Structure formats: structure tokens, C-alpha cells
Amino acid sequence: MCIIDVHTHPVCFREGRSRAAVDALVARGRALGIERMVALGDVLAFSRSQTAAQVALINDETALLLRWHPDYFVGFCYLNPTLGERAVGREVARAVGRGFRGLKLEIANNARAACMRPVMAAAEVHGLVVLQHAWSMTKIKQRAFHTDPEDVATLARRFPNVRIIMAHLTGCGVRGVLAAKSCENLWVDTSGAAPETGLMEYAVEKLGAGRVLYGSDLPVRDLPVAIARVTGSALDAATQRKILRDNARALLQLP
């Protein structure tokens, strides 16, 4: 099995930073057939809205993973858009210099917020993929900074030339799939909450096999469990292969 995991946090809540821990993670990933992992950074390391220095530290840690295992990790640059255009520009420039392939947005702001404009402009200029945290937040009244699937769809429509991954299929649910459907520049990753039956098949039915990407949300989720969401679904082998690897390879232009 050849797998690309588009959603991992090898360093999470300050754990997993040592060389030994990272080497062990790579060995475990390889043993499970995971050939590449997209490292998104320790995105909630200090708070939901991190300072410029904290953002830089988080991305330095991702860069270190890439230095240790350049053929394994794909770097995404974590950003706090509320820090403003200059701070965003500085961090994106560093990320591009380091060979990062994407930008990661968490819960500093809602994806509809005006502060996303420079982020998306930078993504377009540098051809970076944007991975946006998302969850159907009907039950959690925090939409000021939490992003609903509908908000990601709004973002995707505002910036049609940027390729966007909506995180957490299981968190976004049926409602999220439907919100994403009409946006051709929007993909969804398979992570989020417990492995609910039927959502994978539903996402493929509505979005097509090409717009679903395997993502685990490691270490919040268990890798064999995350993989079995796909392999244990009713989807045929060719579709599973697309979700587990081919779609991510094309989107991230990996060899």
C-alpha cells in the first residue's frame, strides 16, 4: 500500500520534537505503507491565536522535520492571519525559501475574515495549497474564529485560483460535503472525530473520487484506524488508491 497523509502534526502540544521521536514516527509510517506525510505544525502549541514569534517557532520545527527526513515530510507553513499582511508575508517568504508546499490555517480566525486576503494572495502567487481547519460548528458557538464548511466554500469561491483542502470530512459531515460540492478548487481530507460509517462513500458520490484526500490528523487519531476508514469503506480499490495517494500526489506535485 502506498499512502500520502495530507494531515499530520508530528509535533503536537509540544510533544514529539526529539529526533528519536521523529525517527520512530517515520519508521512507523513506512511500516504502515505511508510514504509521505504532510507536516502541518504544532498549530495549537501555545494558544488558538499565536504570536509572530510562536508562529515562527512552529514553522522552524516543521523545517527541522524536513531537514531530518527530506524525502518523507512535506512542509506546510502555519499562519496566524490576524497578525496582519506584513507578518504573513514574512512567514510565507521563509516558507517558500524552505520548500514548503502549502499554508495551514487553524482557528485564529474564520476563513471568511478579511485578514485572509493577503494569505490567499500569497498562496496564489507562490502556487501554495491552503489547508483550512473546518468543522460543522452548529453545536459549538465559536464561529467568530472557528470555520464552518460553508465558510471554506466562501473562501474557495472568493479565491478560485487557490487550491484549498477543507480539513476533517468527519467533522464537516454531510453538510460539509454539500457545501464543498460546487467548488472545483476545494478538496476534503478524511480526518476528524471517530470513523463514522458512510461518510467516505457519500463524499466520493458527491465530490467525485478526485477530491477526497487521505488525512489522519496524527497524533489525535490512530494511524491504522485512519487508514481503515478508507480501506474498510465500500469504495472500490481504484477509488481507494486515489484517496490514499494519487490525489495528493497530483495536488502537491510530488514525484
Added chain:
Amino acid sequence: MTLFDANTWIGRWPFAFLPAHDARSLVEHLHRHGIRRALVSPLDAVFAPEPGPANRALLRATRGIAALVPVPVINLALANWREELAACAADPRVIAVRVLPNYHNYRLTSRVADELVGELQRRRRRLIVQVRLVDERHEYFALRIKGVPTKAMGTFLARHPQLPVLAMGMYRPEIRELLPRHPRLLADLSLAEWERTVADLLARVSPRQLVFGSHTPFLITAAEVAKLTAAGVPARVATRIATGNLQRFLGE
């Protein structure tokens, strides 16, 4: 690995596109995933005005199917719960009953829960507490059903320190908090997850307290099976979690 599943359901769930299993289709589905036996409860008992009809249907549907151990649902908020328990316990296959306090509007710390314990001990039946059925964040928007609070669970267990209780659907932090303090409490793995779930839990919890539960059809059975079969823990420990602990709980 032979699996004895502590947590499965038949019937329809209105809030997600889940397969509505009957007893036969459930057994076939479980067998395809290497699950040889399972405790099964009726989803129709969750929101029905009273669980009696669903329990009766469960007992009928599972008759002659040795792979399924029927676990009726008892609703302690209703005046007939003792009669319902007696009716269910008349069937010798009923070794345990399941309660869903937060779906049925009573607290686990209320006196009626203690009365149930007395009744169950008298009848030599086991107690299963459903802490939650789904992630609260994903409930239907108009429902407000939280999990059974860890504190209430702890209070109840402290009142009955010798009582074996099986809790379903606890999250990882809840398991890590409650199980070390309550050695007779068992928990299924269904809604607990972290990288290397089983090994992670075993760092805090005795291997005698965890049981395999797929929570079929809510969760992808293959994924829940992988949580244990790919856990990389010693075979002796995995076997306990796969079958042994549940058998012991049921008095087999």
C-alpha cells in the same frame, strides 16, 4: 484474532446514513470482520417512548443466533422499569442490560440507579452504561444530549465499589481518569482514540479493564477492528481485550 464485540446495534438511526442492520445482516457483517460474537442492543429503544417493544423485537430477532447476545435497554425514568427488567431477565440469554441515562432523562447518581443495581445483583445480571452514542459535536442541531458526566460516573462507581460495570463510548481522557480509580470498571475502545490508542491507554489502565467494542453500525467496523488488531501490543494482552475481559465480565 478472535473478537467478541461488546458494542453493536440493530435497527435504524435517523441522524446519519448508517446501515439499518437486522440480526442476520449484522452477524454476516461482523463475521466478515472477524467478529465471532457480539453483544447487541436495539437502536429503536433509544428514542421510543418506552423500550419494551424494541426489547421484545430484539429477543425475537436474535433467537437461534448464538453469535449475538441480546442486551435489552432499560429506561429508569419510566414507572415500568422493574417489570421490563423482569420480562427481559426471563430470557436466560439476557446476561446484561444497557442503560442510557442521558438519552432517558435521569442521572446515574439518582436513587433509581442504585435500585437498579440491587435488582441486577439479585438477578445476577450485569450493567452496561452507555456514556454517549455519538460525538456531541455531531448531534442533530436541535438535540442537546451530552455524555454521562465523568463526575457522575465516579460518584456512582464509588457508591458501588464491588460492582462490575461496563461503560461504552467513553473518550480517552475519561477512560484515563476513571479506570485507574475504579478497578471494577471496564470500558470499550469505540470512541477512545489517539495515535497507538491501546498502548496509550495501557500506560495508565490495567489490561483487564479494556474491551473491544466496534460500535457498529455507527463506526466503520474495519477501523475499530484495526484499532486492536494493529495495536502492536503483546498477544496475551490483545486477547484479553478482544475476548477475555468481556467473557469475565459476563461471568463466562
